[in-house]
Amino acid sequence: MTQPFVARAAIATYLVVNLIVIHAMFLIAGPPAHNLFGQVGRLLGLYLAFAMTVQVLLVARLPLLDRAIGMDRLTGWHRWAGFTVFWLAVLHPTFVILGFARYDRVSFLATFLTLSKQVPVLLGLIAVALIVVVVAVSVRIARRRLSYEAWHAVHLLLYVVLLLGIVHQIYEGTAFTLNILTQIYWWGLWTFALAALITYRAIVPLMSNNRHRMRVAAVVPESGDVVSVHVTGRDLHLLGAKAGQFFLWRFPGHNPWWQVNPFSLSAAPNGRSLRLTAKGIGTTSAGLRDLQVGARVFAEGPYGSFTIDQRRGTATLLIAGGIGVTPIRSLLEDPALGGDVIVLYRVRSGADAVLIGELQNLARERGARLHVLTGRTSPTNQPFTPANLHALVPDITARDVYVCGPFPLTSAILTSLRTLKVPTPQIHAELFRLAP
Structure with missing residues (x-):
């Protein structure tokens, strides 16, 4: 069982x-x-x-x-x-x-x-x-x-x-x-x-957190409103974190204790450091670029089953929308991924494609196919309708599909996957709805 x-x-x-x-x-x-x-x-x-x-x-x-x-x-x-x-x-x-x-x-x-x-x-x-x-x-x-x-x-x-x-x-x-x-x-x-x-x-x-003593190692702006925070600590390999998972992050001294945000790992854990990448939407995420190197970090987790462990086969389709690219990017880096991989990255414009350079390098290293789908959604630009999704990935029913993005986009993709009769065990979605 x-x-x-x-x-x-x-x-x-x-x-x-x-x-x-x-x-x-x-x-x-x-x-x-x-x-x-x-x-x-x-x-x-x-x-x-x-x-x-x-x-x-x-x-x-x-x-x-x-x-x-x-x-x-x-x-x-x-x-x-x-x-x-x-x-x-x-x-x-x-x-x-x-x-x-x-x-x-x-x-x-x-x-x-x-x-x-x-x-x-x-x-x-x-x-x-x-x-x-x-x-x-x-x-x-x-x-x-x-x-x-x-x-x-x-x-x-x-x-x-x-x-x-x-x-x-x-x-x-x-x-x-x-x-x-x-x-x-x-x-x-x-x-x-x-x-x-x-x-x-x-x-x-x-x-x-008392054991791992995590601290901010670096703060790297990725674009005008997106920033990556690199975190180091003691014995991070004992956390058991996996690509695709997320932590609940607090930054004592920078935000009140009750302010906590779920941010996915945007790089596969290597046992020495963790990286989160966030878009400046709320109070906490917008203020991440002001974090000081050496600042204390309180992380709760790892959480989530959005990992390669859930995969049923060897062929994979990774779909990202906007800042939802962060767990997708970490999955693409996961050494356990392997097999035939296709990545679909939906953004309004090329300038909004966060971490695109890293995605391109990882795709080349793994022999994966990366498609950046740009433009505002309109009657003539709907890449995730059942017909268009099937045209992009003809063998989609034979693949494990990982989806992460804004709720409306993810919901639309999940509807299309059901229409295309992709087996439910092969569908993996991260919607970032979190109970306090």
């Missing part, structure tokens, strides 16, 4: 077993209210508590899940789980209040005001309000208007939501404190999730 299959089977088993336990606890607890509204509200509360623990595990960056499934796909799951938490967080108190209002024969608003005077209930309502704020800034329209740094900062509110949710659960959840077994179950569930979060989001990164 493959590692992805084992990981997916473990996830499915975890979800099914826990849902069975939750329904058993709900039934054992007996009627939680005097009407259907109250019963539904209490059941939704159990779902909500479990969904929150799942969210914690999805953002804990568990190495097994990252290697088997990929951080990008896990982040997509986190997004959908987040909307599930949102609806449960809205519906749970709504049904509970409706249940009490119907039982007491008073208005919804009057019941809401009465219940909100109880501290545990008030904390739960505050948690719901914070969830609404986080979801509001995660909607695609709002997300486009926020910098990555601002979006990430707002998502830190989720840790406050966790604390408020646990307190609310302790004091208000009758199904949580029904007996010693239910208490052991819920505390065990939360302990497992929070321990995973603390271990892989704090303890492991702190130990790793």
Whole structure:
């Protein structure tokens, strides 16, 4: 059995077993209210508590899940789980209040005001309000208007939501404190999730950075708004980094501690140094050119399964769009690549082709075919429609395809690959959607 299959089977088993336990606890607890509204509200509360623990595990960056499934796909799951938490967080108190209002024969608003005077209930309502704020800034329209740094900062509110949710659960959840077994179950569930979060989001990164002591070795402008940062440190070969992966980068003293950005390695790791290349879009990336040589670097990772290890065959197609060329360039340099390689690099103009000289040299060394596709997208210039993509690469269905670029471009390419019936296991995409 493959590692992805084992990981997916473990996830499915975890979800099914826990849902069975939750329904058993709900039934054992007996009627939680005097009407259907109250019963539904209490059941939704159990779902909500479990969904929150799942969210914690999805953002804990568990190495097994990252290697088997990929951080990008896990982040997509986190997004959908987040909307599930949102609806449960809205519906749970709504049904509970409706249940009490119907039982007491008073208005919804009057019941809401009465219940909100109880501290545990008030904390739960505050948690719901914070969830609404986080979801509001995660909607695609709002997300486009926020910098990555601002979006990430707002998502830190989720840790406050966790604390408020646990307190609310302790004091208000009758199904949580029904007996010693239910208490052991819920505390065990939360302990497992929070321990995973603390271990892989704090303890492991702190130990790793204390060991490797990374510093800025050089800052090299690549173009007007693109810069490469070379990083050195101790025993970097022990990081186990691979071409195509990314780190979460912090630069203490240069940016606030909470500002973190996912930047891919733009060169294959050699055990002595790492290189990231970024376009000046957000606050952190725009300020990289001002980093001082010798500045401390805090890196969390490596993450991602966008590596040659995922390849099914020997023929490869690498597709890059804009600054998405960075992991593609590192893959092209990977000694493990081999085989027949084609590279498609989509940019508006030749001047926007970052790292083009390096790509050309690597293509010559490896005997790869490099095509730079320029020009604005228009009805007459759409290189990634199914027909045009097939014309560029006639044997595309026999190749592993690696795609990295802006979300609209990557989505369009993935649609074309599905239309061309490229087998799903041969498609590898990096979308750079990252949970905080």
